[in-house]
Amino acid sequence: MSEGTEGRNRGSDSAAAEKANRGEFRALIDRLERVARTRGEPDLRAKGTYVQRAGFWLACMVFGLIVVVTFCLLGYWLSANAELQHVERLFDIIVLKALVPIFTLILGYIFGSREGRVERSET
Numbered sequence: 001m002s003e004g005t006e007g008r009n010r011g012s013d014s015a016a017a018e019k020a021n022r023g024e025f026r027a028l029i030d031r032l033e034r035v036a037r038t039r040g041e042p043d044l045r046a047k048g049t050y051v052q053r054a055g056f057w058l059a060c061m062v063f064g065l066i067v068v069v070t071f072c073l074l075g076y077w078l079s080a081n082a083e084l085q086h087v088e089r090l091f092d093i094i095v096l097k098a099l100v101p102i103f104t105l106i107l108g109y110i111f112g113s114r115e116g117r118v119e120r121s122e123t
Contacts, residue, residue, distance in 0.1 A: 052110055059106040066099045 047053065070091070077087040 048110070049113070052113055055106050055110045059103060059110065062099060062103045062106060066095055066103065069094055069099065 048056070073087050073091050073094075076082055077084065
């Protein structure tokens with residue numbers, strides 16, 4: 001057998017093996033999904049209610065605001081040579097005492113209402 005023929009055979013063998021692996025992987029995923037459905041576990045891909053989706057986006061925006069404010073305070077501290085105590089106080093007031101409680105409130109509503117929906121559907 002020539003080297004070219006041998007290389008093509010190896011290439012087709014690896015392609016066939018890859019295709020078989022993908023088929024086995026897909027079969028495993030299908031089996032896991034069937035097991036999850038039979039156990040009555042919630043479908044994680046199911047969309048929440050309109051209010052839950054709006055809460056999710058609101059939580060993303062609040063988290064983004066936390067990140068932006070934190071970087072702005074860090075930039076202010078580095079560029080203006082401000083006292084660290086002043087920047088820490090601003091961070092404490094703006095981020096820790098205002099934005100983080102709002103963020104946790106929104107997340108608590110999102111996850112609490114999702115858990116409540118699952119418990120109500122089981123009864």
